[in-house]
Amino acid sequence: MTTGNDTARTTVLVVTWRGAEHITACLDAVAAQTRVHRILVVDNASDDGTADLLAAHPSRPRVARLGSNAGYAGGLAAALPGVDTEFVAWLNDDAVPRPDWLALLEDALDAEPDAAAAGALLESAGGEPISVGVGLTADGHGADLTEPAGVFGFCGGAALLRTAELAAAGGVPARFFCYYEDTDTSWRLRLRGRRVLAVPEARVVHRHGASTRPGSRQFHRWNERNRLYMLLRCAPAGVAVRELARFAVLTAVLPFRRDLPAAWNFRIGLRLRVLAEVLARLVPLARERRAVTGLATVTRTDVWRWANSAS
Structure with missing residues (x-):
């Protein structure tokens, strides 16, 4: 056409x-x-x-x-x-x-x-x-x-x-x-x-991942970082804070765990980089969150509840 x-x-x-x-x-x-x-x-x-x-x-x-x-x-x-x-x-x-x-x-x-x-x-x-x-x-x-x-x-x-x-x-x-x-x-x-x-x-x-190589270091960096970016922008505050804290705690205890999966997202260096990127953007992300709130007509809690009931 x-x-x-x-x-x-x-x-x-x-x-x-x-x-x-x-x-x-x-x-x-x-x-x-x-x-x-x-x-x-x-x-x-x-x-x-x-x-x-x-x-x-x-x-x-x-x-x-x-x-x-x-x-x-x-x-x-x-x-x-x-x-x-x-x-x-x-x-x-x-x-x-x-x-x-x-x-x-x-x-x-x-x-x-x-x-x-x-x-x-x-x-x-x-x-x-x-x-x-x-x-x-x-x-x-x-x-x-x-x-x-x-x-x-x-x-x-x-x-x-x-x-x-x-x-x-x-x-x-x-x-x-x-x-x-x-x-x-x-x-x-x-x-x-x-x-x-x-x-x-x-x-x-x-051809899934032809350009980005799923499973690679960069793939896991973007996945982990952007999930947290998204939650801080869009999720209920309690969910966003909980998941950021959970990510930080898991990162802290990884050196003490045995038999860890080989995937990049279980490697301390990558996780520390993700945390550093997220923490460095907390203020801009807070501004973006306020902008999202200003455009919304439905509460974050209602959307979150619907998403979890539908899954």
């Missing part, structure tokens, strides 16, 4: 970084959508030939090239001021949506006026479900769900949002870099009394 059409209701945002191995497949799939759309690719200063592939692609996507790697969250935040369509889609550069992906998500939001976002079903290349949305655990972790029941938020790998609602909720938290920016955004939408839909019929093949 030709992009850039004036009748387009959606701008598809694709954020890429060193995506030469997979960006062409993503753009081919976006171009094949049955619904008219615009496309904007945010190139996070790729140095692997991605820029040449974008310039040569027959869909002629609009490209915003950043001077440095701002991550997925930073790339989305940088692009949003240039979006003037009714909807904005978030799409990973290693995701390949089916031709009816966008049409199904647009139709789902049209049918539910009180919903601000709709998430697709992400699948592996073999057809195994990866995520149809995110649930919240009792300690405030985001957990990918493969069934629509209990979905708290959308998975940012392939989702559609109402542009005005996203702006009214405060946009995308650019400092997250990557991970939890979708759950934080979903939380703020729910604090404004908006729903988040799961649309499993809208299917997307996803």
Whole structure:
């Protein structure tokens, strides 16, 4: 489908970084959508030939090239001021949506006026479900769900949002870099009394972690840090303080425990770095929390109770 059409209701945002191995497949799939759309690719200063592939692609996507790697969250935040369509889609550069992906998500939001976002079903290349949305655990972790029941938020790998609602909720938290920016955004939408839909019929093949290497040191750093950022911004105060204290206590006792898992998030050095990053931002996070409160129409406690009852 030709992009850039004036009748387009959606701008598809694709954020890429060193995506030469997979960006062409993503753009081919976006171009094949049955619904008219615009496309904007945010190139996070790729140095692997991605820029040449974008310039040569027959869909002629609009490209915003950043001077440095701002991550997925930073790339989305940088692009949003240039979006003037009714909807904005978030799409990973290693995701390949089916031709009816966008049409199904647009139709789902049209049918539910009180919903601000709709998430697709992400699948592996073999057809195994990866995520149809995110649930919240009792300690405030985001957990990918493969069934629509209990979905708290959308998975940012392939989702559609109402542009005005996203702006009214405060946009995308650019400092997250990557991970939890979708759950934080979903939380703020729910604090404004908006729903988040799961649309499993809208299917997307996803090369999960092609750019960020799940299980790596950086992966765990972003995951642990951004969960705490999110809780301090969005959760009831008691939950946020409890989880920050729990993280600190576990960090303190790790040297005295035996048979620890080998994962990076159980290593004292990484956890101390996360604590340092969070503590250094406590004052800005407090300001961000007040801003979230000022935009909310539902209490944090009500959203938290709903999330835990639905999970």
